[in-house]
Amino acid sequence: MTEIPPDHPRYASLMARERLVEGLRKGWVAEAGLTAHGRGEAFDYLLGETTTPPAQEAIRAAAALLLKAERPAFSLNGNVVALARQEMADLLRVLNRERLKLGKLEAKAEVCLFHRTEARIDKLVLAMAEVEVPALGRNPDATIPGLNHARALCDSRGIEAADVILVPLEDGDRALALREMGKQVITIDLNSLSRTAKTAHITIVDELTRCVPKIKEEVKELAKEGDKTIEKVVDGWDNEKNLKAVIDFLTSRLKALSS
Numbered sequence: 001m002t003e004i005p006p007d008h009p010r011y012a013s014l015m016a017r018e019r020l021v022e023g024l025r026k027g028w029v030a031e032a033g034l035t036a037h038g039r040g041e042a043f044d045y046l047l048g049e050t051t052t053p054p055a056q057e058a059i060r061a062a063a064a065l066l067l068k069a070e071r072p073a074f075s076l077n078g079n080v081v082a083l084a085r086q087e088m089a090d091l092l093r094v095l096n097r098e099r100l101k102l103g104k105l106e107a108k109a110e111v112c113l114f115h116r117t118e119a120r121i122d123k124l125v126l127a128m129a130e131v132e133v134p135a136l137g138r139n140p141d142a143t144i145p146g147l148n149h150a151r152a153l154c155d156s157r158g159i160e161a162a163d164v165i166l167v168p169l170e171d172g173d174r175a176l177a178l179r180e181m182g183k184q185v186i187t188i189d190l191n192s193l194s195r196t197a198k199t200a201h202i203t204i205v206d207e208l209t210r211c212v213p214k215i216k217e218e219v220k221e222l223a224k225e226g227d228k229t230i231e232k233v234v235d236g237w238d239n240e241k242n243l244k245a246v247i248d249f250l251t252s253r254l255k256a257l258s259s
């Protein structure tokens, strides 16, 4: 890994790149994952590399839906594991602790890849085991209808059984296929114009590593506030309105910068 000085003004961004390049070397990240990251970075730059007010609302809605769900699942790909496996593990632990208190089933984690190879699945399941998450994905026994074989494979105890699925950095096709299976899809995608962003029930337009700890904090907060608030947040959610608010934020920011 290239040594990045912590006082470099772009330290966080450069470290994220290093984690992905390292992930590619380890066989976690698909080659296309680097391009996907570059696209995300560009949108983050335009948004000011900050969690915008509409993103904060989406984070709260996502936390509420993850608490309300009967059988939530997290879908993990190469980029997500390389960038944020510890953050995802922490979120899963806190969510499951709160769900247990509510008498609900635990959320599952599953490695599910777009550019699927068995070698990558094995390495990513192992990478999650290192942060104490027993991720599914090694023995798929179900498929996501409407997708070609390899990228459709999933586990009947995880993604197939889930009513709510958190799929960060997802491809539009698969997000749609999951929605058509009747699932409520929560995504994290810096591109508010993407098909995934428009397809999901809740789109968090924020950077993955920045927003996952915030989802965790909202899970804790909402669990304290209780069922009524959770219901109210879920029922009041309007994804289209929120995506428009993100675009308004971006437009105002660019206008302010150009004047």
Ligand code: PTJ
Pocket: 029, 030, 032, 033, 034, 035, 036, 037, 038, 039, 040, 041, 043, 077, 078, 079, 083, 112, 113, 114, 115, 116, 168, 169, 170, 171, 172, 188, 189, 190, 191, 194, 206, 207, 208, 209
């Ligand atoms: O590991 P695999 O084989 O499952 O493949 C994973 C990738 C990401 C390569 C695959 O799902 C893919 O091609 O995704 P897309 O269609 O490029 O979509 C990824 C989306 O995530 C893009 O819209 C990016 O803008 C966005 N994105 C990239 N990095 C981040 C991000 N959003 C939030 N945080 C990021 N760090």
